[in-house]
Amino acid sequence: MTERTDTSRVAPPLAATELTQQRPQRRRPLHEEAAERLRDMIVEGELAPGERVREQAVCDRLGLSRTPLREAMKVLAAEGLVTLQPNRGATVADLSPADIADTFKVIGALEALAGELAVERVDDDDIAEMRVLHYQMALHQTRGELPEYFRLNQRVHERLVELSGNQVLIETYRQLGGRIQRQRFVANRWAGRWEQAMHEHEQMLDALAARDGRRLADILRLHLDNKLTAVEHIDRDGRPRHDAAAD
Amino acid sequence: MTERTDTSRVAPPLAATELTQQRPQRRRPLHEEAAERLRDMIVEGELAPGERVREQAVCDRLGLSRTPLREAMKVLAAEGLVTLQPNRGATVADLSPADIADTFKVIGALEALAGELAVERVDDDDIAEMRVLHYQMALHQTRGELPEYFRLNQRVHERLVELSGNQVLIETYRQLGGRIQRQRFVANRWAGRWEQAMHEHEQMLDALAARDGRRLADILRLHLDNKLTAVEHIDRDGRPRHDAAAD
DNA sequence: ACAAAAAGATTTGCATACAATTCTACTCGT
DNA sequence: ACGAGTAGAATTGTATGCAAATCTTTTTGT
Structure with a gap:
Protein backbone atom coordinates (compact mmCIF):
# COMPACT_ATOMS: atom_id res chain seq x y z
CA MET A 1 0.00 0.00 0.00
CA THR A 2 2.84 2.31 0.78
CA GLU A 3 5.22 2.98 -2.02
CA ARG A 4 8.67 1.69 -1.64
CA THR A 5 11.85 3.18 -2.93
CA ASP A 6 13.00 1.06 -5.77
CA THR A 7 16.76 0.98 -5.67
CA SER A 8 17.00 -1.75 -8.24
CA ARG A 9 17.08 0.72 -11.10
CA VAL A 10 20.09 0.88 -13.35
CA ALA A 11 22.58 3.50 -12.34
CA PRO A 12 22.82 6.61 -14.48
CA PRO A 13 25.68 6.17 -16.97
CA LEU A 14 27.52 9.31 -15.93
CA ALA A 15 28.51 8.07 -12.49
CA ALA A 16 32.25 7.97 -13.18
CA THR A 17 33.40 11.45 -12.22
CA GLU A 18 33.88 12.80 -8.76
CA LEU A 19 30.62 12.98 -6.96
CA THR A 20 29.65 16.16 -5.33
CA GLN A 21 27.04 15.21 -2.82
CA GLN A 22 24.90 17.46 -4.91
CA ARG A 23 22.81 14.41 -5.58
CA PRO A 24 20.16 14.79 -8.23
CA GLN A 25 18.19 12.90 -5.61
CA ARG A 26 15.33 15.32 -5.82
CA ARG A 27 13.30 12.44 -7.05
CA ARG A 28 11.07 12.94 -4.07
CA PRO A 29 7.75 14.46 -5.10
CA LEU A 30 6.96 17.77 -3.51
CA HIS A 31 3.54 16.65 -2.35
CA GLU A 32 5.12 13.86 -0.34
CA GLU A 33 7.61 16.17 1.22
CA ALA A 34 4.86 18.65 1.94
CA ALA A 35 2.79 15.98 3.66
CA GLU A 36 5.72 15.04 5.84
CA ARG A 37 6.54 18.61 6.75
CA LEU A 38 2.90 19.27 7.58
CA ARG A 39 2.75 16.24 9.83
CA ASP A 40 5.76 17.53 11.71
CA MET A 41 4.31 21.01 11.97
CA ILE A 42 1.13 19.58 13.43
CA VAL A 43 2.84 17.25 15.87
CA GLU A 44 5.13 19.95 17.12
CA GLY A 45 2.30 22.38 17.50
CA GLU A 46 3.48 24.88 14.92
CA LEU A 47 0.00 24.40 13.59
CA ALA A 48 -2.32 24.31 16.57
CA PRO A 49 -5.37 22.04 16.79
CA GLY A 50 -8.42 23.78 15.42
CA GLU A 51 -6.32 26.32 13.58
CA ARG A 52 -7.30 27.24 10.07
CA VAL A 53 -4.78 26.24 7.44
CA ARG A 54 -4.69 28.67 4.53
CA GLU A 55 -3.19 27.20 1.45
CA GLN A 56 -1.25 30.19 0.21
CA ALA A 57 0.25 30.80 3.64
CA VAL A 58 1.59 27.27 3.91
CA CYS A 59 2.80 27.39 0.33
CA ASP A 60 4.85 30.47 1.09
CA ARG A 61 6.15 28.80 4.21
CA LEU A 62 7.23 25.65 2.38
CA GLY A 63 8.19 27.23 -0.89
CA LEU A 64 5.92 25.43 -3.30
CA SER A 65 2.74 26.03 -5.20
CA ARG A 66 -0.77 25.16 -4.21
CA THR A 67 -1.14 22.16 -6.49
CA PRO A 68 1.20 19.78 -4.63
CA LEU A 69 0.15 21.24 -1.31
CA ARG A 70 -3.48 20.48 -1.95
CA GLU A 71 -2.57 16.92 -2.82
CA ALA A 72 -0.71 16.64 0.47
CA MET A 73 -3.67 18.05 2.35
CA LYS A 74 -5.95 15.39 0.94
CA VAL A 75 -3.58 12.78 2.28
CA LEU A 76 -3.44 14.38 5.71
CA ALA A 77 -7.21 14.54 5.73
CA ALA A 78 -7.44 10.86 4.92
CA GLU A 79 -5.04 10.22 7.79
CA GLY A 80 -7.27 12.20 10.11
CA LEU A 81 -4.77 14.95 10.84
CA VAL A 82 -6.74 17.74 9.24
CA THR A 83 -10.39 18.33 8.53
CA LEU A 84 -11.52 19.53 5.12
CA GLN A 85 -14.64 21.52 4.49
CA PRO A 86 -15.62 22.08 0.87
CA ASN A 87 -14.99 25.66 -0.20
CA ARG A 88 -14.13 26.55 3.34
CA GLY A 89 -10.66 25.30 3.74
CA ALA A 90 -8.86 23.04 6.13
CA THR A 91 -8.36 23.08 9.87
CA VAL A 92 -5.97 21.09 11.98
CA ALA A 93 -7.89 18.23 13.53
CA ASP A 94 -8.90 19.08 17.06
CA LEU A 95 -9.54 15.88 18.91
CA SER A 96 -12.10 15.98 21.65
CA MET B 1 -21.46 20.77 8.19
CA THR B 2 -25.06 20.80 6.98
CA GLU B 3 -25.20 21.98 3.43
CA ARG B 4 -28.14 24.05 2.49
CA THR B 5 -29.37 24.87 -0.93
CA ASP B 6 -28.82 28.56 -1.22
CA THR B 7 -31.70 29.92 -3.20
CA SER B 8 -31.08 33.51 -2.18
CA ARG B 9 -28.81 34.17 -5.11
CA VAL B 10 -30.10 35.92 -8.15
CA ALA B 11 -31.17 33.43 -10.74
CA PRO B 12 -29.03 33.20 -13.85
CA PRO B 13 -30.81 35.22 -16.52
CA LEU B 14 -30.95 32.38 -18.99
CA ALA B 15 -32.95 30.01 -16.81
CA ALA B 16 -36.20 30.57 -18.65
CA THR B 17 -35.96 27.86 -21.25
CA GLU B 18 -36.48 24.17 -20.72
CA LEU B 19 -34.02 22.91 -18.20
CA THR B 20 -31.60 20.26 -19.16
CA GLN B 21 -30.88 18.20 -16.07
CA GLN B 22 -27.71 20.26 -15.93
CA ARG B 23 -28.58 21.36 -12.42
CA PRO B 24 -26.48 24.18 -10.98
CA GLN B 25 -26.22 21.77 -8.09
CA ARG B 26 -22.48 21.60 -8.35
CA ARG B 27 -21.93 22.16 -4.68
CA ARG B 28 -19.92 18.97 -4.58
CA PRO B 29 -16.20 19.32 -5.31
CA LEU B 30 -15.07 17.36 -8.33
CA HIS B 31 -12.24 15.68 -6.47
CA GLU B 32 -14.71 14.19 -4.01
CA GLU B 33 -16.97 12.97 -6.73
CA ALA B 34 -13.98 11.58 -8.58
CA ALA B 35 -12.85 9.68 -5.50
CA GLU B 36 -16.29 8.18 -5.12
CA ARG B 37 -16.57 7.20 -8.76
CA LEU B 38 -13.12 5.66 -8.66
CA ARG B 39 -14.01 3.64 -5.59
CA ASP B 40 -17.03 2.27 -7.41
CA MET B 41 -15.02 1.52 -10.52
CA ILE B 42 -12.53 -0.42 -8.46
CA VAL B 43 -15.11 -2.33 -6.44
CA GLU B 44 -17.06 -3.28 -9.52
CA GLY B 45 -13.97 -4.37 -11.34
CA GLU B 46 -14.09 -1.78 -14.08
CA LEU B 47 -10.56 -1.12 -12.95
CA ALA B 48 -8.96 -4.47 -12.30
CA PRO B 49 -6.50 -5.12 -9.48
CA GLY B 50 -2.96 -4.48 -10.62
CA GLU B 51 -4.13 -2.43 -13.56
CA ARG B 52 -2.31 0.76 -14.37
CA VAL B 53 -4.42 3.89 -13.96
CA ARG B 54 -3.46 6.59 -16.43
CA GLU B 55 -4.57 10.00 -15.37
CA GLN B 56 -5.62 11.38 -18.72
CA ALA B 57 -7.63 8.28 -19.54
CA VAL B 58 -9.62 8.49 -16.32
CA CYS B 59 -10.07 12.22 -16.77
CA ASP B 60 -11.60 11.68 -20.18
CA ARG B 61 -13.79 8.97 -18.73
CA LEU B 62 -15.06 11.17 -15.91
CA GLY B 63 -15.04 14.46 -17.73
CA LEU B 64 -12.71 16.51 -15.58
CA SER B 65 -9.16 17.73 -15.59
CA ARG B 66 -6.15 16.15 -14.02
CA THR B 67 -5.89 18.46 -11.04
CA PRO B 68 -8.96 17.26 -9.11
CA LEU B 69 -8.35 13.72 -10.26
CA ARG B 70 -4.85 13.70 -8.82
CA GLU B 71 -6.23 14.92 -5.51
CA ALA B 72 -8.73 12.08 -5.54
CA MET B 73 -5.99 9.59 -6.30
CA LYS B 74 -4.03 10.68 -3.27
CA VAL B 75 -7.07 9.98 -1.13
CA LEU B 76 -7.59 6.56 -2.65
CA ALA B 77 -3.94 5.81 -2.07
CA ALA B 78 -4.24 6.80 1.58
CA GLU B 79 -7.24 4.49 1.80
CA GLY B 80 -5.20 1.68 0.36
CA LEU B 81 -7.22 1.27 -2.81
CA VAL B 82 -4.48 2.27 -5.20
CA THR B 83 -0.72 2.23 -5.08
CA LEU B 84 1.28 5.26 -6.13
CA GLN B 85 4.79 5.16 -7.49
CA PRO B 86 6.54 8.48 -7.95
CA ASN B 87 6.79 9.44 -11.59
CA ARG B 88 5.42 6.09 -12.60
CA GLY B 89 1.76 6.42 -12.01
CA ALA B 90 -0.83 4.58 -10.06
CA THR B 91 -2.05 1.03 -10.09
CA VAL B 92 -5.14 -0.47 -8.56
CA ALA B 93 -4.14 -2.17 -5.33
CA ASP B 94 -3.73 -5.87 -5.85
CA LEU B 95 -4.11 -7.59 -2.52
CA SER B 96 -2.19 -10.77 -2.02
C1' DA C 1 21.84 -10.16 -35.59
C1' DC C 2 22.12 -8.04 -31.22
C1' DA C 3 22.94 -4.89 -27.47
C1' DA C 4 23.55 -0.16 -26.43
C1' DA C 5 22.41 4.42 -27.37
C1' DA C 6 19.63 7.95 -29.03
C1' DA C 7 15.36 10.07 -30.52
C1' DG C 8 10.60 10.56 -30.11
C1' DA C 9 6.22 9.94 -27.83
C1' DT C 10 3.71 9.37 -23.33
C1' DT C 11 2.99 10.31 -18.88
C1' DT C 12 3.64 12.40 -14.50
C1' DG C 13 4.79 16.65 -11.52
C1' DC C 14 4.30 21.36 -10.72
C1' DA C 15 3.20 26.33 -11.40
C1' DT C 16 0.10 29.56 -12.92
C1' DA C 17 -4.33 31.65 -14.45
C1' DC C 18 -8.87 32.11 -13.90
C1' DA C 19 -13.59 30.95 -12.15
C1' DA C 20 -16.52 30.10 -8.17
C1' DT C 21 -17.33 30.56 -3.47
C1' DT C 22 -16.89 32.44 0.97
C1' DC C 23 -15.52 36.07 4.03
C1' DT C 24 -15.32 41.00 5.51
C1' DA C 25 -16.48 45.61 5.73
C1' DC C 26 -19.45 48.91 4.49
C1' DT C 27 -23.88 51.20 3.22
C1' DC C 28 -28.57 51.99 3.69
C1' DG C 29 -33.24 51.91 5.35
C1' DT C 30 -36.12 51.51 9.26
C1' DA D 1 -28.59 51.23 16.86
C1' DC D 2 -29.32 47.32 14.10
C1' DG D 3 -29.97 43.89 10.63
C1' DA D 4 -30.46 43.15 5.54
C1' DG D 5 -28.20 43.80 1.65
C1' DT D 6 -24.07 44.53 -1.09
C1' DA D 7 -19.51 45.66 -3.02
C1' DG D 8 -14.87 44.24 -2.57
C1' DA D 9 -11.19 41.29 -0.89
C1' DA D 10 -9.62 36.91 0.25
C1' DT D 11 -9.76 31.99 -0.38
C1' DT D 12 -10.82 27.71 -2.48
C1' DG D 13 -11.71 24.84 -6.85
C1' DT D 14 -10.46 23.68 -11.53
C1' DA D 15 -8.21 23.92 -16.09
C1' DT D 16 -4.23 24.51 -18.74
C1' DG D 17 0.71 24.83 -20.05
C1' DC D 18 5.16 23.43 -19.63
C1' DA D 19 9.15 20.96 -17.58
C1' DA D 20 10.92 16.53 -15.96
C1' DA D 21 10.75 11.76 -15.95
C1' DT D 22 9.56 7.46 -18.02
C1' DC D 23 8.36 4.45 -21.69
C1' DT D 24 8.70 3.10 -26.68
C1' DT D 25 10.75 2.92 -30.98
C1' DT D 26 14.49 3.63 -33.98
C1' DT D 27 19.21 3.97 -34.94
C1' DT D 28 24.00 2.75 -34.69
C1' DG D 29 28.27 0.21 -33.67
C1' DT D 30 30.38 -4.15 -33.38
Missing part, protein backbone atom coordinates in the same frame (compact mmCIF):
# COMPACT_ATOMS: atom_id res chain seq x y z
CA PRO A 97 -11.37 14.06 24.83
CA ALA A 98 -13.83 11.49 23.53
CA ASP A 99 -11.92 11.21 20.27
CA ILE A 100 -8.72 10.62 22.15
CA ALA A 101 -10.31 8.02 24.36
CA ASP A 102 -11.79 6.31 21.31
CA THR A 103 -8.44 6.30 19.60
CA PHE A 104 -6.72 4.72 22.59
CA LYS A 105 -9.39 2.05 22.76
CA VAL A 106 -8.84 1.09 19.14
CA ILE A 107 -5.08 1.19 19.49
CA GLY A 108 -5.44 -1.02 22.53
CA ALA A 109 -7.39 -3.57 20.54
CA LEU A 110 -4.81 -3.45 17.76
CA GLU A 111 -1.92 -3.97 20.14
CA ALA A 112 -3.78 -6.80 21.80
CA LEU A 113 -4.19 -8.48 18.43
CA ALA A 114 -0.53 -7.79 17.71
CA GLY A 115 0.39 -9.54 20.93
CA GLU A 116 -1.64 -12.61 20.12
CA LEU A 117 -0.16 -12.83 16.66
CA ALA A 118 3.36 -12.08 17.81
CA VAL A 119 3.61 -14.94 20.27
CA GLU A 120 2.95 -17.33 17.40
CA ARG A 121 5.82 -15.98 15.36
CA VAL A 122 8.61 -14.67 17.54
CA ASP A 123 11.85 -16.54 17.82
CA ASP A 124 14.31 -16.26 20.69
CA ASP A 125 16.20 -13.60 18.80
CA ASP A 126 13.16 -11.35 18.63
CA ILE A 127 12.57 -11.78 22.33
CA ALA A 128 16.18 -11.03 23.11
CA GLU A 129 15.87 -7.86 21.09
CA MET A 130 12.72 -6.86 22.93
CA ARG A 131 14.51 -7.51 26.18
CA VAL A 132 17.28 -5.14 25.15
CA LEU A 133 14.82 -2.43 24.30
CA HIS A 134 13.03 -3.01 27.56
CA TYR A 135 16.09 -2.69 29.74
CA GLN A 136 17.35 0.30 27.84
CA MET A 137 14.04 1.90 28.60
CA ALA A 138 14.31 0.84 32.24
CA LEU A 139 17.72 2.44 32.43
CA HIS A 140 16.45 5.72 31.09
CA GLN A 141 13.65 5.53 33.58
CA THR A 142 15.90 5.12 36.60
CA ARG A 143 18.08 7.93 35.31
CA GLY A 144 15.06 10.13 34.84
CA GLU A 145 15.86 10.71 31.20
CA LEU A 146 12.41 11.56 30.04
CA PRO A 147 12.68 12.03 26.27
CA GLU A 148 14.80 8.91 25.80
CA TYR A 149 12.41 6.93 27.97
CA PHE A 150 9.45 7.99 25.87
CA ARG A 151 11.26 7.27 22.64
CA LEU A 152 12.16 3.77 23.75
CA ASN A 153 8.69 3.21 25.08
CA GLN A 154 7.22 4.01 21.70
CA ARG A 155 9.82 1.82 20.01
CA VAL A 156 8.87 -1.13 22.18
CA HIS A 157 5.22 -0.83 21.25
CA GLU A 158 5.98 -0.29 17.60
CA ARG A 159 8.34 -3.25 17.55
CA LEU A 160 5.76 -5.49 19.16
CA VAL A 161 3.25 -4.58 16.50
CA GLU A 162 5.86 -5.26 13.85
CA LEU A 163 6.44 -8.68 15.34
CA SER A 164 2.83 -9.51 14.58
CA GLY A 165 3.88 -9.80 10.97
CA ASN A 166 0.51 -8.44 9.92
CA GLN A 167 1.18 -5.68 7.41
CA VAL A 168 -2.34 -4.26 7.58
CA LEU A 169 -2.18 -4.16 11.34
CA ILE A 170 1.16 -2.37 11.27
CA GLU A 171 -0.11 0.19 8.83
CA THR A 172 -3.35 0.82 10.68
CA TYR A 173 -1.52 1.10 13.97
CA ARG A 174 0.88 3.67 12.54
CA GLN A 175 -1.92 5.72 11.10
CA LEU A 176 -3.88 5.89 14.32
CA GLY A 177 -0.69 6.53 16.25
CA GLY A 178 -0.03 9.47 14.00
CA ARG A 179 -3.26 11.10 15.09
CA ILE A 180 -2.24 11.20 18.71
CA GLN A 181 1.44 11.89 18.16
CA ARG A 182 0.80 15.42 19.29
CA GLN A 183 -0.64 14.22 22.59
CA ARG A 184 2.37 12.00 23.04
CA PHE A 185 4.68 14.84 22.16
CA VAL A 186 3.06 17.02 24.76
CA ALA A 187 2.97 14.27 27.36
CA ASN A 188 6.69 14.08 26.83
CA ARG A 189 7.19 16.76 29.45
CA TRP A 190 5.50 15.00 32.25
CA ALA A 191 7.09 12.19 34.18
CA GLY A 192 4.14 10.55 35.89
CA ARG A 193 3.24 6.92 36.04
CA TRP A 194 6.72 5.58 35.47
CA GLU A 195 6.69 2.75 37.96
CA GLN A 196 3.33 1.36 37.01
CA ALA A 197 4.12 1.59 33.32
CA MET A 198 7.44 -0.17 33.79
CA HIS A 199 5.77 -2.88 35.78
CA GLU A 200 3.27 -3.44 33.02
CA HIS A 201 6.04 -3.52 30.46
CA GLU A 202 7.80 -6.16 32.50
CA GLN A 203 4.66 -8.26 32.48
CA MET A 204 4.40 -7.78 28.75
CA LEU A 205 7.89 -9.06 28.27
CA ASP A 206 7.19 -12.05 30.49
CA ALA A 207 4.02 -12.94 28.64
CA LEU A 208 5.75 -12.59 25.31
CA ALA A 209 8.65 -14.79 26.40
CA ALA A 210 6.18 -17.34 27.72
CA ARG A 211 4.30 -17.18 24.43
CA ASP A 212 1.12 -16.51 26.37
CA GLY A 213 -0.86 -14.56 23.81
CA ARG A 214 -4.04 -14.25 25.80
CA ARG A 215 -2.26 -12.81 28.81
CA LEU A 216 -0.16 -10.51 26.68
CA ALA A 217 -3.29 -9.19 25.01
CA ASP A 218 -4.93 -8.55 28.35
CA ILE A 219 -1.92 -6.70 29.68
CA LEU A 220 -1.73 -4.58 26.56
CA ARG A 221 -5.37 -3.58 26.78
CA LEU A 222 -4.92 -2.66 30.40
CA HIS A 223 -1.70 -0.83 29.67
CA LEU A 224 -3.31 1.26 26.98
CA ASP A 225 -6.27 2.06 29.19
CA ASN A 226 -3.87 3.30 31.83
CA LYS A 227 -1.95 5.29 29.28
CA LEU A 228 -5.17 7.00 28.31
CA THR A 229 -5.87 7.83 31.91
CA ALA A 230 -2.44 9.40 32.16
CA VAL A 231 -2.90 11.45 29.01
CA GLU A 232 -6.28 12.61 30.23
CA HIS A 233 -4.59 14.18 33.20
CA ILE A 234 -2.45 16.40 31.07
CA ASP A 235 -3.75 19.56 29.54
CA ARG A 236 -2.69 20.55 26.10
CA ASP A 237 0.20 22.67 27.25
CA GLY A 238 1.84 19.59 28.65
CA ARG A 239 1.37 20.13 32.33
CA PRO A 240 -0.29 17.63 34.64
CA ARG A 241 -3.66 18.57 35.96
CA HIS A 242 -3.89 19.37 39.62
CA ASP A 243 -7.08 17.48 40.32
CA ALA A 244 -5.74 13.96 40.43
CA ALA A 245 -2.48 12.21 39.91
CA ALA A 246 -2.68 8.73 38.53
CA ASP A 247 0.44 6.84 39.32
CA PRO B 97 -3.91 -13.62 -0.20
CA ALA B 98 -1.78 -12.65 2.78
CA ASP B 99 -3.01 -9.07 2.59
CA ILE B 100 -6.58 -10.26 2.55
CA ALA B 101 -6.01 -12.57 5.48
CA ASP B 102 -4.30 -9.78 7.39
CA THR B 103 -7.18 -7.44 6.68
CA PHE B 104 -9.74 -9.93 7.95
CA LYS B 105 -7.74 -10.45 11.12
CA VAL B 106 -7.72 -6.75 11.85
CA ILE B 107 -11.37 -6.36 11.00
CA GLY B 108 -12.09 -9.26 13.32
CA ALA B 109 -10.32 -7.53 16.17
CA LEU B 110 -12.18 -4.31 15.45
CA GLU B 111 -15.55 -6.04 15.42
CA ALA B 112 -14.66 -7.85 18.62
CA LEU B 113 -13.91 -4.52 20.26
CA ALA B 114 -17.12 -3.15 18.83
CA GLY B 115 -19.02 -5.98 20.42
CA GLU B 116 -17.50 -5.39 23.83
CA LEU B 117 -18.26 -1.71 23.65
CA ALA B 118 -21.71 -2.19 22.22
CA VAL B 119 -23.02 -4.37 25.03
CA GLU B 120 -22.28 -1.53 27.43
CA ARG B 121 -24.34 0.95 25.47
CA VAL B 122 -27.20 -0.73 23.67
CA ASP B 123 -30.74 -0.25 24.83
CA ASP B 124 -33.64 -2.56 24.13
CA ASP B 125 -34.52 -0.52 21.09
CA ASP B 126 -31.16 -1.11 19.52
CA ILE B 127 -31.43 -4.80 20.15
CA ALA B 128 -34.90 -4.90 18.69
CA GLU B 129 -33.56 -3.20 15.60
CA MET B 130 -30.74 -5.69 15.31
CA ARG B 131 -33.27 -8.46 15.66
CA VAL B 132 -35.25 -7.07 12.76
CA LEU B 133 -32.17 -6.91 10.57
CA HIS B 134 -31.24 -10.41 11.61
CA TYR B 135 -34.56 -11.94 10.72
CA GLN B 136 -34.79 -10.05 7.49
CA MET B 137 -31.46 -11.55 6.63
CA ALA B 138 -32.69 -14.98 7.69
CA LEU B 139 -35.69 -14.59 5.43
CA HIS B 140 -33.55 -13.75 2.45
CA GLN B 141 -31.42 -16.74 3.28
CA THR B 142 -34.29 -19.21 3.28
CA ARG B 143 -35.56 -17.68 0.06
CA GLY B 144 -32.16 -17.98 -1.49
CA GLU B 145 -32.05 -14.29 -2.32
CA LEU B 146 -28.32 -13.88 -2.48
CA PRO B 147 -27.72 -10.17 -3.06
CA GLU B 148 -30.26 -9.12 -0.45
CA TYR B 149 -28.78 -11.56 2.01
CA PHE B 150 -25.31 -10.16 1.53
CA ARG B 151 -26.53 -6.62 1.79
CA LEU B 152 -28.30 -7.28 5.07
CA ASN B 153 -25.34 -9.24 6.34
CA GLN B 154 -23.09 -6.29 5.78
CA ARG B 155 -25.67 -3.98 7.35
CA VAL B 156 -25.76 -6.09 10.49
CA HIS B 157 -22.02 -5.92 10.92
CA GLU B 158 -21.88 -2.24 10.15
CA ARG B 159 -24.71 -1.55 12.56
CA LEU B 160 -23.02 -3.47 15.32
CA VAL B 161 -19.89 -1.43 14.87
CA GLU B 162 -21.97 1.73 14.95
CA LEU B 163 -23.51 0.61 18.20
CA SER B 164 -20.07 0.70 19.75
CA GLY B 165 -20.38 4.46 19.73
CA ASN B 166 -16.66 4.72 19.05
CA GLN B 167 -16.23 7.11 16.15
CA VAL B 168 -12.63 6.17 15.49
CA LEU B 169 -13.54 2.52 15.46
CA ILE B 170 -16.36 3.13 13.03
CA GLU B 171 -14.13 5.10 10.72
CA THR B 172 -11.29 2.61 10.80
CA TYR B 173 -13.68 -0.27 10.23
CA ARG B 174 -15.17 1.43 7.19
CA GLN B 175 -11.79 2.17 5.70
CA LEU B 176 -10.54 -1.38 6.02
CA GLY B 177 -13.87 -2.67 4.79
CA GLY B 178 -13.47 -0.54 1.71
CA ARG B 179 -10.30 -2.34 0.79
CA ILE B 180 -11.99 -5.70 0.59
CA GLN B 181 -15.26 -4.48 -0.85
CA ARG B 182 -14.20 -5.93 -4.15
CA GLN B 183 -13.71 -9.36 -2.60
CA ARG B 184 -17.13 -9.07 -1.02
CA PHE B 185 -18.63 -7.94 -4.29
CA VAL B 186 -17.19 -10.93 -6.03
CA ALA B 187 -18.17 -13.30 -3.26
CA ASN B 188 -21.68 -12.07 -3.85
CA ARG B 189 -22.17 -14.72 -6.49
CA TRP B 190 -21.47 -17.67 -4.36
CA ALA B 191 -23.95 -19.08 -1.91
CA GLY B 192 -21.83 -21.25 0.34
CA ARG B 193 -21.68 -21.29 4.09
CA TRP B 194 -25.17 -19.94 4.66
CA GLU B 195 -26.21 -22.17 7.51
CA GLN B 196 -23.05 -21.83 9.53
CA ALA B 197 -22.99 -18.08 9.06
CA MET B 198 -26.61 -17.76 10.11
CA HIS B 199 -25.95 -19.88 13.15
CA GLU B 200 -23.08 -17.63 14.15
CA HIS B 201 -25.24 -14.59 13.61
CA GLU B 202 -27.85 -16.05 15.87
CA GLN B 203 -25.26 -16.52 18.58
CA MET B 204 -24.12 -12.95 18.07
CA LEU B 205 -27.63 -11.71 18.59
CA ASP B 206 -28.00 -13.81 21.72
CA ALA B 207 -24.76 -12.58 23.20
CA LEU B 208 -25.67 -9.01 22.42
CA ALA B 209 -29.09 -9.35 23.99
CA ALA B 210 -27.49 -10.96 27.02
CA ARG B 211 -24.98 -8.15 27.17
CA ASP B 212 -22.20 -10.70 27.23
CA GLY B 213 -19.38 -8.73 25.67
CA ARG B 214 -16.70 -11.34 26.04
CA ARG B 215 -18.75 -14.01 24.36
CA LEU B 216 -19.86 -11.66 21.62
CA ALA B 217 -16.27 -10.73 20.94
CA ASP B 218 -15.26 -14.37 20.72
CA ILE B 219 -18.06 -15.18 18.33
CA LEU B 220 -17.18 -12.25 16.14
CA ARG B 221 -13.54 -13.23 15.91
CA LEU B 222 -14.55 -16.75 15.00
CA HIS B 223 -17.13 -15.51 12.53
CA LEU B 224 -14.60 -13.34 10.76
CA ASP B 225 -12.07 -16.15 10.63
CA ASN B 226 -14.67 -18.33 8.97
CA LYS B 227 -15.59 -15.59 6.59
CA LEU B 228 -11.97 -15.38 5.55
CA THR B 229 -11.87 -19.09 4.96
CA ALA B 230 -14.91 -18.76 2.75
CA VAL B 231 -13.42 -15.91 0.76
CA GLU B 232 -10.20 -17.84 0.34
CA HIS B 233 -12.15 -20.51 -1.47
CA ILE B 234 -13.34 -18.15 -4.12
CA ASP B 235 -11.19 -17.13 -7.02
CA ARG B 236 -11.33 -13.65 -8.33
CA ASP B 237 -13.94 -14.38 -10.92
CA GLY B 238 -16.37 -15.19 -8.19
CA ARG B 239 -16.56 -18.93 -8.49
CA PRO B 240 -15.95 -21.35 -5.66
CA ARG B 241 -12.78 -23.35 -5.81
CA HIS B 242 -13.14 -27.05 -6.41
CA ASP B 243 -10.53 -28.16 -3.93
CA ALA B 244 -12.46 -27.85 -0.73
CA ALA B 245 -15.83 -26.65 0.37
CA ALA B 246 -16.03 -25.08 3.78
CA ASP B 247 -19.51 -25.23 5.09
